Amino acid sequence: MAMKTTYTGVYITIGVEQPYGKVLDSKDLYATARDLVAQIERHCDGVDYSEINFQTERVCEFCGSNWTEGNNEVYNGGCCAGDEKTVLENVG
Numbered sequence: 001m002a003m004k005t006t007y008t009g010v011y012i013t014i015g016v017e018q019p020y021g022k023v024l025d026s027k028d029l030y031a032t033a034r035d036l037v038a039q040i041e042r043h044c045d046g047v048d049y050s051e052i053n054f055q056t057e058r059v060c061e062f063c064g065s066n067w068t069e070g071n072n073e074v075y076n077g078g079c080c081a082g083d084e085k086t087v088l089e090n091v092g
């Protein structure tokens with residue numbers, strides 16, 4: 001007896017292009033992905049379904065530093081003045 005591997009599902013991953021010289025924000029990336037899905041469904045034969053998958057990262061909204069404080073959604077360890085101001089406002 002020998003093992004035989006067969007494909008039971010085949011998927012295509014398509015990444016959203018970042019235009020040269022321009023950085024799309026989250027809203028623009030998702031909107032572009034929705035447009036691509038609509039185009040794929042309109043123009044491609046043999047597509048069973050299409051879906052949008054995404055990756056996220058957690059950063060400080062003020063300075064863009066990586067979020068280091070676990071599930072704390074208010075304070076990022078004092079990464080910048082905006083972070084410090086926010087925690088002071090929320091502590092009272």
Ligand SMILES: [Zn+2]
Binds near residue numbers: 061063064076078081
């Ligand atoms: Zn910050």
